[in-house]
Amino acid sequence: MSTLIGKFKTKRKPSSQLINKSTPYLYMMPAMIIMLGMVLYPFMYGVWLSFTNMSLTKFFNPDFIGLRNYIRLFQDGVIFSTFNRTIIWTFVNVFFHVSIGLFLAILLNRKLPGKSILRVLLIIPWAVPQYISALTWKSMFNYSYGAINIALKTLGFTPINWLSDPTMTFVGAIITNIWLGVPFMMMIALGGLQSIDASLYEAAEIDGASNFQKFKNITLPLLKPVMTPAIILGTVWTFNQINVIILIAGGFGNEKTQILVTEVYRLAFNFYRYGYAAAYSVVIFLMLLVFSLFYVRKTGIMKEVD
Amino acid sequence: MKKIISLSLVLVLIFSLTACSKKAPVNQNIELTIWEQMPNDSGQNFDEIAAKFMEANPNITVTRTHYETEQLRTNFQSAALAGEGPDLVYGPSDNVGIFTASTLIQPITNVVSEDFLKKFAPNALSDGKVDGEYWELPDVVGNQIAMLYNKDMIKEAPKTWNDLVKVASKYQDPANGKYGFLYNEKEPFWFVAWFGAYGGQVFDEKRNPMLDSDAMVKALQFTSDIRSKYKLGEVDMNYDMADAMFKDGNAAIILNGAWSWSSYKDAGINLGIAPLPTVPGGTNGMPFSSTKGYMISKFMPEEKKEALNKFFEFFLSSENDAKIALQKAEAPTNLKARELDSVKNDELQKSSLATIDYTTPMPIIPEMRAIWDAIRPELEAVISGDTTPKDAAKEMQKKAIDGINTIKGE
Numbered sequence: 240m241s242t243l244i245g246k247f248k249t250k251r252k253p254s255s256q257l258i259n260k261s262t263p264y265l266y267m268m269p270a271m272i273i274m275l276g277m278v279l280y281p282f283m284y285g286v287w288l289s290f291t292n293m294s295l296t297k298f299f300n301p302d303f304i305g306l307r308n309y310i311r312l313f314q315d316g317v318i319f320s321t322f323n324r325t326i327i328w329t330f331v332n333v334f335f336h337v338s339i340g341l342f343l344a345i346l347l348n349r350k351l352p353g354k355s356i357l358r359v360l361l362i363i364p365w366a367v368p369q370y371i372s373a374l375t376w377k378s379m380f381n382y383s384y385g386a387i388n389i390a391l392k393t394l395g396f397t398p399i400n401w402l403s404d405p406t407m408t409f410v411g412a413i414i415t416n417i418w419l420g421v422p423f424m425m426m427i428a429l430g431g432l433q434s435i436d437a438s439l440y441e442a443a444e445i446d447g448a449s450n451f452q453k454f455k456n457i458t459l460p461l462l463k464p465v466m467t468p469a470i471i472l473g474t475v476w477t478f479n480q481i482n483v484i485i486l487i488a489g490g491f492g493n494e495k496t497q498i499l500v501t502e503v504y505r506l507a508f509n510f511y512r513y514g515y516a517a518a519y520s521v522v523i524f525l526m527l528l529v530f531s532l533f534y535v536r537k538t539g540i541m542k543e544v545d
Numbered sequence: 546m547k548k549i550i551s552l553s554l555v556l557v558l559i560f561s562l563t564a565c566s567k568k569a570p571v572n573q574n575i576e577l578t579i580w581e582q583m584p585n586d587s588g589q590n591f592d593e594i595a596a597k598f599m600e601a602n603p604n605i606t607v608t609r610t611h612y613e614t615e616q617l618r619t620n621f622q623s624a625a626l627a628g629e630g631p632d633l634v635y636g637p638s639d640n641v642g643i644f645t646a647s648t649l650i651q652p653i654t655n656v657v658s659e660d661f662l663k664k665f666a667p668n669a670l671s672d673g674k675v676d677g678e679y680w681e682l683p684d685v686v687g688n689q690i691a692m693l694y695n696k697d698m699i700k701e702a703p704k705t706w707n708d709l710v711k712v713a714s715k716y717q718d719p720a721n722g723k724y725g726f727l728y729n730e731k732e733p734f735w736f737v738a739w740f741g742a743y744g745g746q747v748f749d750e751k752r753n754p755m756l757d758s759d760a761m762v763k764a765l766q767f768t769s770d771i772r773s774k775y776k777l778g779e780v781d782m783n784y785d786m787a788d789a790m791f792k793d794g795n796a797a798i799i800l801n802g803a804w805s806w807s808s809y810k811d812a813g814i815n816l817g818i819a820p821l822p823t824v825p826g827g828t829n830g831m832p833f834s835s836t837k838g839y840m841i842s843k844f845m846p847e848e849k850k851e852a853l854n855k856f857f858e859f860f861l862s863s864e865n866d867a868k869i870a871l872q873k874a875e876a877p878t879n880l881k882a883r884e885l886d887s888v889k890n891d892e893l894q895k896s897s898l899a900t901i902d903y904t905t906p907m908p909i910i911p912e913m914r915a916i917w918d919a920i921r922p923e924l925e926a927v928i929s930g931d932t933t934p935k936d937a938a939k940e941m942q943k944k945a946i947d948g949i950n951t952i953k954g955e
Contacts, residue, residue, distance in 0.1 A: 292954055294952075294953075294954040295643065295646045295647050295911055295952060295953075295954075296646055296647070296953070296954065297954065298622075298626070298646075298647035298648060298649070299626075299647075299648060381781050381783075381786070382780040382781035383719065383779055383780055383781060384786070400780070400781070400929060402781055403731070403780070403781060403925055403928065403929040404929060404931075405922070405925075490921070491918065493921065493922040493925065494922065495922075506951070508615070508619050509914055509918065510914065510915075510948065510951045510952050511643070511647070511911070511952060512951060512952070512954060515951075515954075
């Protein structure tokens, strides 16, 4: 970017330097204004809300109460068990999204009969509206008539009470979300795989590398620039995934199936605790920010951009 | 620099233009906007009435926007926070408590006269009464759950639970997908009927929850007994499945609300409707009943008052109220509408009036949310055998108090 502006500078007179420097910003201004209005303003509003006691009875005239929401949040204690559950939820989901997605991508990247049909089939979970898939899964989890329990019974296992036992409901939600999230990771990985030069594998083959060595030393490192942002995105999405849990658990009733964001939603829209819910969201935002910064630094993915 | 200035000028112009467009002159043509939560067929009914209304009042336009129950509430709240939103909200009366607490609506007497209110059933009106003011103009009352039975299988409606067990057990054959008695046992709205049958009340006069009671323990025990002791019902039964089973003639008796009755007639079921049976050691099942009606936004412009008055006069006339009420087998609130032959001779309306006596008005205070949320997980835990009715009742009470404190912001 600096070299580009530098070229402009040499061509123009010094008096118009200000304009030259501001030209790129002028071009960006429409987008910036929209970003400010759509992202920054609501964000700042949310932060401001977290310092107030806006609630049902303080709807139009909330008071500024400083950090009291944050203090109450950590005194409450529920946040810790919910936090643990959220970590399990996010980790298990993203782990399987990436591993299954990568596995399928590698399969699809090979010569396979009927590959195009397979690819379409594998992308279907992504193309079907999320809540239709989630509700379909929910019916499959039904105790007496669900496909899963019927399959279990046929195979000689005892059927599982998916929707009445909160732990199993949570497991069910995880299974559903894994199914929903795999296609995205698979697409990204497939794109990355196709951009890897085949000659690298040929060279490795000549050197006598095994399949696993090829995967570890060529595929994985070359996929990293593609997969890292996808994993960050996937983590943030999963962390903030509200639909699947609510649809599978049938609402917010049971606290043993809730994750942090569903808790925020419950506080804001069931209990009308807008200020408190905003404080919750700010804490969630900070968690995700720290995670992303840490992950970016650890993998060094942004280095080229800097 | 000039560029920046001219650009910002253009932007200011665009913003002010869009701002202006919202304040179109309203003297000539008045638009009444209404956000509603009506089932599809009731919505069509509403449109027919609206078309006639607009024909009679060419300077008034009625625009309706449909939302689902939860969306209606949250969207109206966020719109009202910005001082915008519709002039009218139509929906169940439990929104009244929430909207009055957050001061989003105004008393209906700001628009209609006390005289006009005399046309309506007093108990229906009082459903929307908070702090001595009427906040909702109800058009139907009902929403109660009743016992629905297939007359081809059950000749006469059982009056007691033991009678029900006798007649229903014959048809109970889950292995072949046949059931004598079904309902979605995990849904608190159904469960409160048993709670009421044992004399339970969710709140005392001071709005304190009363879930940890003898009535709750008995009701939970009874719910759990339905499958374990009486061998009726089915694991994991939900609304849609019970509904489908009954429509296909695979269930002899189900419990469902007034909104659903006409759909079973349409499905060709030889439908019988009766109050819930008396439970062992208690009275008849006592489900909640509630009204549906119109609420007026706090931000409705003064100049629309007259038009709104006309709107109410027209939509809640005996004829039109009857039309809306007949659609969903809920009783009209307009007393004269109840005298109309079309209502009097309607089978479903008869059932509606026959079962409405065995109901308790559903509390509309915002604290009710905490009650629902407290009941559900414990009810599920009792049904799945993870806890005892006694412990569950204690835990419910604790959760309800926590929830109410959360709502109050304490």
